[in-house]
Amino acid sequence: MSLALIFATIQSIATGYALWKGGMPERIVGVVQLSAWFASRNLDVPFVHRYYSVSSAIFLIDTLMLMICLVVALAANRRWTLMLVSLQVVMVLMHITRLVDASAIRLAYQVMINVWSYPQIALLMVGTALHQRRCKRNGSDPDWSNYSHRLMRALRVPGQTG
Numbered sequence: 001m002s003l004a005l006i007f008a009t010i011q012s013i014a015t016g017y018a019l020w021k022g023g024m025p026e027r028i029v030g031v032v033q034l035s036a037w038f039a040s041r042n043l044d045v046p047f048v049h050r051y052y053s054v055s056s057a058i059f060l061i062d063t064l065m066l067m068i069c070l071v072v073a074l075a076a077n078r079r080w081t082l083m084l085v086s087l088q089v090v091m092v093l094m095h096i097t098r099l100v101d102a103s104a105i106r107l108a109y110q111v112m113i114n115v116w117s118y119p120q121i122a123l124l125m126v127g128t129a130l131h132q133r134r135c136k137r138n139g140s141d142p143d144w145s146n147y148s149h150r151l152m153r154a155l156r157v158p159g160q161t162g
Helices: 003-021 024-041 056-075 080-100 106-115 117-138 148-155
Strands: none
Touching: 003 024, 003 117, 024 056, 024 080, 024 117, 056 080, 080 106, 080 117, 106 117
16 A cells, blocks of 8 residues: 555545534644645656655645644634644745755655644544544533634735625
8 A cells, every 4th residue: 555545544534534523623624634635646746756846836735734724723722723833834844945955855855744744634633532522521612712703804805894
């Protein structure tokens, strides 16, 4: 079984679990992770050439994932999302490092942009399990912090109503 198939299976299970038992932050992160993986896998960059330079498409996907997860982390009533964002920051910074210094070791680049995905999946699963536990213990678990309405208001497009 290839590593890509193993990763796809683990990510699909984690996303399914988040969609089934998670709150809105877990669902959003699960869908974002699975979408980012799917988009990355369907690029026309052969594996043998993938880590010799920074793929602008992969960099864009990782940066978009960082921005979405950062908004979720700032608005969510969850701590695990902050750890997930910190791992994503490391991945984006590795792309930037490789752009700035092309002599950065190819293996280090490959490891840094791939390895952090596994702890992110684990965080999603743990976050979903903790959400489920809080729901059983308290009867509910608020998805968003008391201050998230301010963040959402700040993110609105000028001229947007509602």
